[in-house]
Amino acid sequence: MWSGRQGRLRPVGCVVEELRCRRREREAALRKARREQQLVSKRLLRDDVLEEVEGGCVAKILGEAEIQQFLRLAQRGTEEKERERALVSLRRGLQHPETQQTFIWLEGSIRTLVGLLTSSQALLQLEAARCLHELSHSEQSAVAEACLPATSYLLTYLSGHSSDFIELCLYTLGNLIVESEAVRRQLLPQGIVPALAACIQSPHLTVLEALGYALSQLLQAKEAPEMIIPSVLGSILPQHILRLLQPGPKLNLGVAVEFAWCLHYIICSQVNNALLIYHGGLSTLGLLLLDMAAAVQRTEDAGLELLACPVLRCLSNLLTEAAVEVGGGPNQLDDERVVAALFILLQFFLQKQPSLLPEGLWLLNNLTANSSSFCTSLLSMDLIEPLLQLLPVSNVVSVLVLTVLCNVAEKGPAYCQHLWPGPLLPCLMGMLASSDTEGVGQSLELLQLLFLYRPEAVEAFLQQSGLQVLEKHQEEAQLQDRVHALQKTALHR
Amino acid sequence: MQLPPALHSRLVGAPGAAEPLPVERDPAAGAPPFHFAARRVRFPRDHEFFEDGDVQRHLYLQDVLTQVTGAPERPRVPEFTCQVAGCCQVFDSLEDYEHHYHTLHRNVCSFCRRAFPSVHLLDIHILEWHDSLFQILSERQDMYQCLVEGCTEKFKTSKDRKDHLVRRHLYPADFRFDKPKKSRGPATPVATVRVSAEALGADGEQSGGDGMEVCSEHAAPLPEPVGERWIYSHRIPSTICFGQGASRGFKSTKKRKEHQ
Numbered sequence: 001m002w003s004g005r006q007g008r009l010r011p012v013g014c015v016v017e018e019l020r021c022r023r024r025e026r027e028a029a030l031r032k033a034r035r036e037q038q039l040v041s042k043r044l045l046r047d048d049v050l051e052e053v054e055g056g057c058v059a060k061i062l063g064e065a066e067i068q069q070f071l072r073l074a075q076r077g078t079e080e081k082e083r084e085r086a087l088v089s090l091r092r093g094l095q096h097p098e099t100q101q102t103f104i105w106l107e108g109s110i111r112t113l114v115g116l117l118t119s120s121q122a123l124l125q126l127e128a129a130r131c132l133h134e135l136s137h138s139e140q141s142a143v144a145e146a147c148l149p150a151t152s153y154l155l156t157y158l159s160g161h162s163s164d165f166i167e168l169c170l171y172t173l174g175n176l177i178v179e180s181e182a183v184r185r186q187l188l189p190q191g192i193v194p195a196l197a198a199c200i201q202s203p204h205l206t207v208l209e210a211l212g213y214a215l216s217q218l219l220q221a222k223e224a225p226e227m228i229i230p231s232v233l234g235s236i237l238p239q240h241i242l243r244l245l246q247p248g249p250k251l252n253l254g255v256a257v258e259f260a261w262c263l264h265y266i267i268c269s270q271v272n273n274a275l276l277i278y279h280g281g282l283s284t285l286g287l288l289l290l291d292m293a294a295a296v297q298r299t300e301d302a303g304l305e306l307l308a309c310p311v312l313r314c315l316s317n318l319l320t321e322a323a324v325e326v327g328g329g330p331n332q333l334d335d336e337r338v339v340a341a342l343f344i345l346l347q348f349f350l351q352k353q354p355s356l357l358p359e360g361l362w363l364l365n366n367l368t369a370n371s372s373s374f375c376t377s378l379l380s381m382d383l384i385e386p387l388l389q390l391l392p393v394s395n396v397v398s399v400l401v402l403t404v405l406c407n408v409a410e411k412g413p414a415y416c417q418h419l420w421p422g423p424l425l426p427c428l429m430g431m432l433a434s435s436d437t438e439g440v441g442q443s444l445e446l447l448q449l450l451f452l453y454r455p456e457a458v459e460a461f462l463q464q465s466g467l468q469v470l471e472k473h474q475e476e477a478q479l480q481d482r483v484h485a486l487q488k489t490a491l492h493r
Numbered sequence: 494m495q496l497p498p499a500l501h502s503r504l505v506g507a508p509g510a511a512e513p514l515p516v517e518r519d520p521a522a523g524a525p526p527f528h529f530a531a532r533r534v535r536f537p538r539d540h541e542f543f544e545d546g547d548v549q550r551h552l553y554l555q556d557v558l559t560q561v562t563g564a565p566e567r568p569r570v571p572e573f574t575c576q577v578a579g580c581c582q583v584f585d586s587l588e589d590y591e592h593h594y595h596t597l598h599r600n601v602c603s604f605c606r607r608a609f610p611s612v613h614l615l616d617i618h619i620l621e622w623h624d625s626l627f628q629i630l631s632e633r634q635d636m637y638q639c640l641v642e643g644c645t646e647k648f649k650t651s652k653d654r655k656d657h658l659v660r661r662h663l664y665p666a667d668f669r670f671d672k673p674k675k676s677r678g679p680a681t682p683v684a685t686v687r688v689s690a691e692a693l694g695a696d697g698e699q700s701g702g703d704g705m706e707v708c709s710e711h712a713a714p715l716p717e718p719v720g721e722r723w724i725y726s727h728r729i730p731s732t733i734c735f736g737q738g739a740s741r742g743f744k745s746t747k748k749r750k751e752h753q
Contacts, residue, residue: 023552026552026555027548027552030547030548030551030552031544031548034544034547034548035541035544037539039547039551041551041554041555042554043554043556044556118669120596120597120608122589122592122593122595122596122597123589123592123593125592125596126589126592149665152662152663152664152665152668153669156610156611156614156640156670157610157611159610159611159612159613159614159642160595160596160599160600160610160611161595161599161600162591162592162594162595162596163591164588164591164592165592165595165596186663189661189662189663190641190662190663190664191641191642191643191644191662193643194641194642194643194644195642195643197643198642213554257553261550265538268535268536268537268538269537269538270535270537290504293504294504294505297501297504305549306549306550306553309546309549309550310546310550313536313543313546316534316535316536317535317536319533320533320534320535334510335508335509335510336503336509336510336511337503337504337506337508340500340503340504341504343496343500344496344500344501344504346494347494347496350494353549355545355546355549356545356546358542358545359542359546362534362536362542365533365534366533366534368531369531369532369533370531370532370533372513372514372516373510373511373513374510375513375514376510376511376512376513376514377510377511379514380511381497381499381500381503382497382499382500383497383500385495386494386495386496386497389494389495390494406529406531407531410518410522410523410529410530410531411514411516411517411518412515412516412517412518412519413517414514414515414516414517415514415516442529444527445523445527445528445529446529448522448523448527448529449522449523449529452519452521452522453519453522481525481526482526482527484526485526485527
């Protein structure tokens with residue numbers, strides 16, 4: 001499902017263990033960053049093939065004199081090839097943070113680079129853009145912000161036709177966008193939203209993926225709900241984003257991942273989700289969910305979790321919109337195949353990405369909470385037992401599983417009839433034996449519903465030493481009232 | 494996690510749902526000390542519930558996750574020359590040629606041969622430089638449109654437009670694609686169109702300044718086409734005609750030297 005394309009930085013020559021270690025470090029750093037609301041990542045587009053062609057040797061750090069020489073040659077060289085070569089050398093040198101620092105502090109350097117960016121020599125233009133891209137990727141704010149004089153041109157070029165060049169401009173802009181609010185305060189009046197909207201009808205997958213990336217960076221900004229999302233929603237972007245998420249032979253996973261994240265940032269900001277529902281967001285995402293489950297069944301699921309995460313979030317949050325409450329019509333999600341698809345994905349998550357189980361179960365909660373139809377589907381498709389199998393995974397997962405079961409049980413006797421006899425009660429007994437307060441609390445809620453609508457279950461509960469299990473928690477502050485109530489119910493049946 | 498076998502066939506079955514079982518609630522359900530109420534939950538963007546998924550997303554962005562990518566496709570081909578009449582650039586890759594073509598030959602003004610980065614800018618150029626009706630109308634109404642796509646403002650003069658670009662859109666004052674047209678006398682020789690970098694300024698701020706910009710140093714347009722050609726669009730169509738009537742090259746000494 002991935003359309004093979006080059007352009008990602010791959011770690012070269014690393015041992016597997018080194019990779020894992022590096023990944024763990026990265027993960028820890030990202031968690032910390034997120035908690036501090038500083039979660040920012042940039043993309044580097046470096047053409048590995050180009051590196052090979054250029055000799056593959058490690059680029060060295062350039063000093064002031066060398067930089068000046070390359071710039072002079074690039075600008076005023078008499079021979080075209082010579083000018084190109086000079087810029088290429090500069091670009092390779094700029095892979096080093098030291099060279100970047102030297103470069104930006106050199107007087108006139110950025111000005112010259114921008115001049116080359118706007119030259120009519122196409123290959124010089126491309127190389128100048130690559131230089132800017134290296135700078136944009138820097139973690140040093142001063143270096144990235146040095147690219148600001150070029151942004152009006154980068155945006156202008158988005159309306160051009162050269163797909164490689166546009167892709168490069170987009171990734172550069174994407175990197176700059178996350179740099180700081182100050183940068184965005186320049187890009188917004190320069191017309192970045194209309195410029196991005198102009199690209200979304202491009203037929204080139206590489207351009208679309210780059211566009212999705214840049215847009216997702218823009219939408220992730222802290223000030224996005226007030227400053228950015230309204231104008232995005234007012235443009236042609238929403239309907240095209242949904243178009244690019246439609247399942248079918250034209251669906252490209254890399255592109256879909258980026259735009260699914262765009263949609264997530266829009267939806268969870270709660271600016272105007274009714275508009276997305278109006279454009280068929282629910283049905284598109286529902287069909288996409290089915291498509292992903294089908295891909296899992298065909299074991300064509302490489303990288304699927306990257307798409308599943310934002311899609312689940314979008315669906316779950318959209319389901320809470322008032323527009324969805326009004327029954328019937330295309331604004332509703334009422335196809336039980338969605339539930340089937342979700343379970344296939346849950347199984348997939350259990351193997352590949354257990355951290356996605358809570359998000360999947362959140363969707364299941366939102367599907368079943370107010371829907372007798374979906375609760376019935378859970379029963380008729382025999383999904384209670386698979387659900388119970390998830391209880392041991394983690395505390396968070398078990399609370400969510402129990403919540404979904406409560407959604408079913410609270411609908412009344414017709415539903416509880418299918419919950420007992422069965423594996424539910426033994427599982428509940430197991431849960432009550434645990435020390436996780438929230439899990440036990442949710443189990444008590446479920447027990448109350450079960451006792452109320454299926455009184456026969458009380459006897460079975462007592463026979464399985466239910467009272468002794470309950471006693472364990474009768475001193476617990478958060479649980480004791482409910483424990484006592486259940487003890488009373490059980491004894492006075 | 495064992496799924497019932499029928500589930501897989503349900504997935505490929507018809508849309509729809511079974512008849513829901515009857516709902517019958519007892520007021521005692523969820524009554525104190527219990528508190529369960531079935532409800533949909535929404536999470537805002539910064540909620541910690543999203544932490545794991547967000548971290549995975551960023552790991553992907555940082556390329557730490559391994560991905561399934563195909564082999565790179567940037568084949569080198571035997572050298573070939575640009576087919577546009579008068580252009581002798583040589584290429585050995587299709588991507589390079591694509592970029593060259595789009596930069597120099599795609600959005601070209603049929604009057605003065607200047608190339609523009611987009612159709613939008615080309616259209617504005619043709620209107621402001623080669624349409625005599627524009628000059629007449631602009632005396633009575635605001636005709637100079639803002640260059641930023643999505644902005645509908647119009648201005649009386651080119652200078653007003655520039656001020657708007659700088660103040661409102663934070664554009665650089667020396668934005669290359671917004672040079673005012675200075676009125677000139679009779680047509681000057683075409684040869685001056687290609688100007689070397691040195692001639693444009695010692696600090697090289699406008700390097701390689703041929704073709705792309707609407708620059709006042711450049712020559713006035715070539716002699717206007719006669720009669721009825723005014724009626725047709727003067728934009729070079731995307732289906733190019735190679736051959737008669739579409740000469741693009743300039744016969745300047747500089748150009749000859751470059752493409753030796």
